[in-house]
Amino acid sequence: MPPPLGDSLLRAAQLVDGQERDAVILAFIDGVDGCGRDQCAIAREIARQQPRLRINVMDISNSGQSDCIAEATGGRVFGSQDADAVSDMLKDAGREALNASYCPG
Secondary structure, eight states: OOOOHHHHHHHHHHTSOOSSSOEEEEEEEOSSOTTOOOHHHHHHHHHHHOTTEEEEEEETTOOOTTHHHHHHHTOOEEEOSOHHHHHHHHHHHHHTTOOGGGSOO
16 A cells, blocks of 8 residues: 555645745655545645645656646656656756755855
8 A cells, every 4th residue: 555645745844834935845656645635635735835835746656646746836747667767857856955045154
């Protein structure tokens, strides 16, 4: 059984601001929520409460079932089943979170 995706998204959203500061979550997803929760509705609620939080989805199954998470939060979807491509996608997806505005001084 797949892990509880909805709960994971909610927990990750609690760890970042997304209201006063921009934030990005990188979510590796291989399908739908293992507990049957509506991951699209959860993403829309996260976007409502944390409008500056984007969730980039690394769809390692290439199923497209979780694209709504990125779409709801203004994030991007990356997809591949190839290990090398996943590594490159992680760098691309994470690059958005690594900008000068987060560096002190």
